[in-house]
Amino acid sequence: MAELCGFSEVSMVHFTQRTISALCSLEKEVLCWASESEKEQGRIWVEERCGIPEWRNGYASVDGVHINCAWAPGLDHDDAFMNRKRRFSFNVQLVTMVHTLRIISYVVGHRGASSDARAWACSSVVDAPARYLRKDEWIWADLGYPFASYLVSPYQHLAATKSIDFRRFNYSLSSIRIRSEHAMAYVKGRFPALKGYRGLLASLRAEEYAHDFIVAALVAHNLAMQHDEAGRYLVYVKEGLDRSMTPRDYDWDRANDDDLEREMEWQKERDHQQWRHQQEEAANQFSSTDRDIICIDSAKERRESLHDALNRAYDLQFVDTTWRSRQKELTKKQLADVERRRIQAVLSRGHH
Numbered sequence: 001m002a003e004l005c006g007f008s009e010v011s012m013v014h015f016t017q018r019t020i021s022a023l024c025s026l027e028k029e030v031l032c033w034a035s036e037s038e039k040e041q042g043r044i045w046v047e048e049r050c051g052i053p054e055w056r057n058g059y060a061s062v063d064g065v066h067i068n069c070a071w072a073p074g075l076d077h078d079d080a081f082m083n084r085k086r087r088f089s090f091n092v093q094l095v096t097m098v099h100t101l102r103i104i105s106y107v108v109g110h111r112g113a114s115s116d117a118r119a120w121a122c123s124s125v126v127d128a129p130a131r132y133l134r135k136d137e138w139i140w141a142d143l144g145y146p147f148a149s150y151l152v153s154p155y156q157h158l159a160a161t162k163s164i165d166f167r168r169f170n171y172s173l174s175s176i177r178i179r180s181e182h183a184m185a186y187v188k189g190r191f192p193a194l195k196g197y198r199g200l201l202a203s204l205r206a207e208e209y210a211h212d213f214i215v216a217a218l219v220a221h222n223l224a225m226q227h228d229e230a231g232r233y234l235v236y237v238k239e240g241l242d243r244s245m246t247p248r249d250y251d252w253d254r255a256n257d258d259d260l261e262r263e264m265e266w267q268k269e270r271d272h273q274q275w276r277h278q279q280e281e282a283a284n285q286f287s288s289t290d291r292d293i294i295c296i297d298s299a300k301e302r303r304e305s306l307h308d309a310l311n312r313a314y315d316l317q318f319v320d321t322t323w324r325s326r327q328k329e330l331t332k333k334q335l336a337d338v339e340r341r342r343i344q345a346v347l348s349r350g351h352h
Contacts, residue, residue: 020209023216030222031215033104033132034060034097045099050172054309058152060104061140062095063180064116065187067194067214073201081201083112090197091119092214095139096183098176103183103222105132108211116144125150130275131268138302140177147299152306159329165321166329169307190224191217300327 034042042059066089073081073088081088089112095105110119125132125139129150133139141151154173155166188194194217199210282291304326311317325335 017209020212020216023219024212026219026223027215030219031103031106034102038097038100038102039137042097042099046176049098050175052172052306052309052313054313055176055306057134057137058140058176059098059137060095061098061177061180061183062093062120062145062151063142063177063184064119064144065092065094065184066090066112067092068196069201070196070198071200073207075201075203075207080111080113088112090210090214091116093119093123094180094183094187094218095123095125096180098140098179100225101179101183101186102225103187103218106215106218108214108218116142117146120145128272128275130271134271140173140180142177142180147296149295149298149302151299152303153299155326155329162334163320163331165307165318165326168316169303169310172310186225187218187221190221193217 039059043056046058047053047056066083066085066087069081069088069090071088075081081090083089083091090108091110091112091114093107093110093116094103096103105123105125107119107123110122120126126148129148133150138150138152141153143153143156145151145153147153152173154160154170154177160166160170194214197210197213199206199213201207201210282294286294304323307326320331320333322332322335325332328335328338330338
């Protein structure tokens with residue numbers, strides 16, 4: 001590139017660094033949370049997509065993407081970069097709008113060995129969910145994320161193999177969550193450098209530069225996607241996906257992302273202060289274990305209400321599960337077997 005442009009190699013390095021720095025300076029304006037109008041567009045898309053009015057407030061989805069390293073890191077403890085696929089990588093968390101795939105929040109800075117749950121724990125959404133989501137709003141997630149009242153995830157894969165009720169819910173949810181996969185592919189398809197970061201990770205400063213490089217790519221992607229046509233969008237997704245396209249992948253909504261006004265900031269701040277007060281009260285009244293149980297129960301209650309809404313929308317009935325069995329992700333028969341074994345164990349201890 002330096003030879004083609006007539007610049008020295010050092011100049012090209014400086015130009016690249018300045019470009020990355022300039023893009024990172026736009027992070028707060030470009031990688032910002034959705035405005036009320038954008039949320040409403042997302043709600044309409046979700047309702048039209050799945051046909052379930054009660055699901056419309058899940059307008060965003062979160063997923064993790066690994067940015068592989070082209071070379072083995074030269075830092076100490078490089079095993080921290082090794083992901084579950086035995087590749088050196090960075091774990092990046094992206095929250096995206098399901099209708100436009102625009103990135104509205106992110107976590108960059110974790111090495112490949114970090115799980116999605118660990119990386120997600122550093123998100124600003126987790127730190128202050130009321131600043132981003134109302135009580136009746138949530139983010140779609142997969143099984144790699146912990147239970148939370150503002151996250152909705154599918155039933156476990158093993159449970160889905162045993163019950164048609166679980167399979168129905170997971171299938172309907174996947175029709176929305178597939179957009180997260182598209183969002184990851186969209187970014188990588190536009191910037192092939194994110195398929196294998198070629199910088200030398202020989203120092204912590206070099207690692208920080210890699211983080212800035214990733215953030216700069218996300219900013220540039222959000223800026224550029226406003227001008228993408230449907231055909232170009234599919235080209236990028238095809239380039240970024242690690243599998244072949246299927247008919248369910250072909251979906252594009254020409255929603256307008258240009259108007260990203262920030263509304264209701266005062267309401268978000270008030271909700272945040274109320275949430276903090278509730279957290280402080282809960283910390284004084286309950287133990288850490290009890291608070292975890294309450295959090296899990298609230299997440300399962302939300303999923304149960306969405307499952308009920310699915311059945312109402314399509315005039316379905318629960319076939320092989322009950323409310324109690326679904327809380328444990330078991331069928332009626334499995335729950336009965338578990339309870340019978342528990343009673344037998346108690347009786348056997350009583351005889352001894």
